[in-house]
Amino acid sequence: MANDPISQFQISKILPLEVGGIDISFTNSSLFMVATVGVSAAFLILTTSGRGLVPGRLQSVSEMCYEFVADLLRESAGSEGMKFFPLVFSLFVFILVANLFGMFPYFFTVTSHIIVTAALAMLVMSVVVFYGFYKNGLGFLKLFVPSGVPGVLVPLIVLIEVMSFLSRPISLSVRLFANMLAGHITLKVFAGFIIMLTGALGVGGAIVSILPLAFTIALTALEFLVSFLQAYVFAILTCMYLNDAIHPSH
Template identity: 55%
Template sequence: MAQFEIKRLVPLELFGYDISFTNASLFMVLALVLISGFLIFAMTGRSLVPSRIQSIAESVYEFVAGIVRENLGEEGMRYFPWVFSIFIFILTLNMLGMIPGSFTVTSHIIVTFALAAMVWIVATGIGFARHGLGYLKLFVPHGVPIWLMPLIVPIEIVSYLIRPISLSVRLFANMMAGHTMLKVFASFAVSLPFVAKAFPVLFTAAFTGLEFLVAFLQAFIFTVLTCIYLNDAVNMHH
């Protein structure tokens, strides 16, 4: 599990807190630089007929905008920059983690939990800001008989409170399980004799492809669920 280890590259301290520049920090900064650099560089031309690199940037934009529009409607485009930042940040961190020998920031529960908690707090804050205490009606679904309420309402409340946990654990467990799996099979390649080494190698190669899919899929799922939670807060369809 050495790949998940945090290494302090530059020890730093602020007001008694440890804010050392670690390998995780390095990859977060790298992601920030790559994303900003790519998106800004891609749009330098700003041509009406996009160049190859510009059309990549635009299709990422359109992809996230499509998710936001589909779940939140045109009005939800107000939250688009935030959702886009979440998507591109997680996607880039996941993809950077796929480079052999690199560090996967999203395989750390604290990072994914912080992101999920941010989503949950922002969504809940928007919900209360828009609907006041009426937002609590979210826990009382329509069309449920009164005698079921004592059962349904606690379930709704628990499922609402558990959202940041399920959101963060999904991303964390997927990334960690995938990387651990690759590691285990790669270690088979070392220990198996002769020709048999080929099987774990082939499997690892195939599984790496699947992991790229998972890396994208998890960023996508995180974004879609963010939009769904936001939709609960903004529109309260229930």
């Protein structure tokens, strides 16, 4: 079925590989990961290679990205958080470019697979946990005991705080995954209506299909916004979680 909205998420092997019974094939997903990394790294490195004192247009774009993420991190986690700047910057750019790549017709959306977003979320959470304990020792556990809570409520609050901490990687990964998945399905469905209506009702269907066409155009614009917004949300939440690792007593 040509307009099956799910087929766009199908992973197909380009170069089948198997090591010790584990399938590690180079797939369309791998291809778009490589493309995402290649294009964004090449852009950031090549546009800044001139080291122009007065930046050109493209160099300005790279500098804007840098300052955008740097301001984000500095505002949420203070100047101490700047040691995580490469991590936050890489996450933001990787997710943003992967999302935007997904907006091209026939392109694969890397971030529409839960395993990818979950891996990125787990990367953030493990950095938070490891750095939190490394820097604060057991003081990191103060994160779960807000100051000024009456003694009776402490066990309950600690339980809630632990649960909210554990749900962070889930919400972080599911938010990105679900947004990309749902957005692409909706786009495909509305675009599919045009073909279905025209195919089934002929000229009349073609006229009626102006409506789903308008929806498709509006949704495309919305999806571009979502692509940016989800990368931004992922980055800002990463900054806030890192802030918890740096300053656990809130």
